[in-house]
Amino acid sequence: MKIFNRNVLSAAVGAIILGLSGLAQAEETIKIAVAGPITGDVAQYGDMQMTGAKMAVEQLNAKGGVNGKKLEAVLLDDQCKPEQAVNVAGQIINQKIKYVVGHLCSGATIPVAKTYEEEGILMITPAATNPTITQQGYKMVFRTIGTDDQQGPTAGRYIATQIKPKKLAIIHDSQTYGKGIAEEVRKTVEAAGIKPVLFEGINKGQTDFSALITKMKKDGVDFVYYGGYHPELGLLLRQSQDQGFHAKYMGPEGVGNKDISAIAGPASEGLLVTLPADFSADPANAALVKAFKDQNLDPSTPFAMPAYAAVQVIADAIKGAKTEDPVKLADYIHKNSFQTPIGKVAFKSNGDLKEFEFVVFKWHADATKTPVK
Numbered sequence: 001m002k003i004f005n006r007n008v009l010s011a012a013v014g015a016i017i018l019g020l021s022g023l024a025q026a027e028e029t030i031k032i033a034v035a036g037p038i039t040g041d042v043a044q045y046g047d048m049q050m051t052g053a054k055m056a057v058e059q060l061n062a063k064g065g066v067n068g069k070k071l072e073a074v075l076l077d078d079q080c081k082p083e084q085a086v087n088v089a090g091q092i093i094n095q096k097i098k099y100v101v102g103h104l105c106s107g108a109t110i111p112v113a114k115t116y117e118e119e120g121i122l123m124i125t126p127a128a129t130n131p132t133i134t135q136q137g138y139k140m141v142f143r144t145i146g147t148d149d150q151q152g153p154t155a156g157r158y159i160a161t162q163i164k165p166k167k168l169a170i171i172h173d174s175q176t177y178g179k180g181i182a183e184e185v186r187k188t189v190e191a192a193g194i195k196p197v198l199f200e201g202i203n204k205g206q207t208d209f210s211a212l213i214t215k216m217k218k219d220g221v222d223f224v225y226y227g228g229y230h231p232e233l234g235l236l237l238r239q240s241q242d243q244g245f246h247a248k249y250m251g252p253e254g255v256g257n258k259d260i261s262a263i264a265g266p267a268s269e270g271l272l273v274t275l276p277a278d279f280s281a282d283p284a285n286a287a288l289v290k291a292f293k294d295q296n297l298d299p300s301t302p303f304a305m306p307a308y309a310a311v312q313v314i315a316d317a318i319k320g321a322k323t324e325d326p327v328k329l330a331d332y333i334h335k336n337s338f339q340t341p342i343g344k345v346a347f348k349s350n351g352d353l354k355e356f357e358f359v360v361f362k363w364h365a366d367a368t369k370t371p372v373k
Contacts, residue, residue: 029072030065030324032057032311033092035085035102036127038077041205041231044257046104049127050075051297052307053101056315059291066315067322073311080105089115098122098326101310104303106130106148107176113141122326122333124313126306129253130180134350140330142347144306144313144340145276146356148177151252152184154358155225155274158372159185159250160192165223167197169216169247171236173228174201181252182227197221202232209236213245222247229254234263241267248272253302253358258367271363272372276342276356279305285341309340 034053037046050073057071065071074097078085085108092100093115100116100123103109109128116123117138124142125133131147159165168189172182179201186199197219202212213236216224224247226233233255240247241264250272261268280289280299288308292299299305313333318324321332337346346354361369 029070030318031072031074031095031097031099032314033074033076033088033095033097033100033102034307035076035078035088035092035100036104036108037080038075040079040081042080042105042229042254044230044259045127045254045303046077046080048257048298048301048303049102049104049307051292051301052126052304053311055288055292055295055297055304056308056311059288060311060315066318071311071315076102078103078105078108080108082108082111085109085112086115088112092116092121093119098324099314100124101126101307101314103128105177106133106180109133110176113138116140120327122314122330124310126310127303128177130176132176132180134352138351139334140326142310142313142330142333142351144309144342144345144353145303146358147352148181148184148252150356151274151358152181153188154360155181155250155252155272156185156188156192158272158274158360159223159225160189160194162372163223163248163250165194167220168194168223168225169198169200169219169221170196170225170227171198171212172201172226173204173232175204175228177254178226178228180227182225185225185227202228204228204232206232207235209239210243212236213240213243216247217243217245224249226251226255230257230260231263234260234268237264237267237271250274256302256361256363256369260363261365261367264365266365268363269365273361273363273369274358275302275361275369276306277359278371279342282341282343288341305341309338309342309345312340313338313345 057073076088078088089112104127106128117140126144129148172178256273317329360372
């Protein structure tokens with residue numbers, strides 16, 4: 001019996017030592033949660049974000065990490081759903097992770113931004129563009145992408161000055177992101193004297209657009225702006241072509257990925273898309289682009305370089321501020337600028353970038369794109 005107790009005690013002590021050792025080892029990494037859709041119908045965009053963030057972690061670690069510590073990317077799936085994003089935020093809090101790159105979808109970001117602010121967690125989204133996110137007076141929330149009230153006017157001005165449609169329809173998916181950017185486009189074209197003949201929402205996940213197409217044909221629509229993501233627009237493009245409706249279409253960065261071509265096929269040819277500038281074309285990023293391509297990864301996607309930049313800002317702030325305290329880092333980020341693959345970035349008091357450019361691209365059926373001059 002005494003021997004048994006001694007063995008039990010020895011095992012218990014060993015477990016404690018191992019636990020303390022594991023804790024010490026865990027403290028030697030700086031964890032960054034990367035939150036976005038890993039599964040679901042917009043997982044392609046989550047992959048873009050994860051790809052950029054993981055590459056930043058890999059390259060920073062190859063250079064010795066940050067202040068002698070390695071970075072660790074903790075990938076978390078919010079499925080682009082608000083309720084799941086809240087669950088992910090709870091996991092981040094429970095794991096005592098201090099920094100978040102994400103979330104990706106505006107609808108998933110808005111409900112958790114307040115939580116991160118209250119919990120003192122630093123969040124940098126490389127993809128969520130709805131202006132509401134940074135209009136709440138938060139100090140812990142930033143983004144390395146532009147906003148819908150920048151992107152929408154870019155599209156609206158192009159429509160008004162270059163397209164000059166006779167009959168414009170603006171369609172959206174009735175979600176936070178899609179409706180928000182559609183409203184920005186409407187404001188811009190109306191200020192230019194163009195009154196849309198139709199401003200209408202569809203349902204997310206809708207697959208039959210026959211009634212909508214019939215209505216647009218009846219109204220003589222020759223140009224359609226769509227606010228939302230690629231699954232619905234891909235079907236709308238294909239069904240428009242099948243039903244002899246030949247209006248031109250335009251959408252935001254939420255439609256700009258290869259799956260729009262997979263869904264719409266030849267009907268995706270000539271689609272206009274507003275996207276962040278192609279940072280992979282910047283000669284200053286040549287070595288980084290090669291690193292992506294050496295792993296068969298695409299550095300030209302809308303969110304890869306902004307996600308890389310988000311990780312880099314966090315790492316550079318830790319180095320510059322000489323602390324891992326997220327509250328102090330947020331203050332440091334507000335006061336400083338950072339050299340990143342998306343250029344030299346500095347932030348407004350609300351956490352938005354002081355400068356960011358959206359570019360109009362022409363999409364092709366082979367899933368390539370060319371900037372519109």
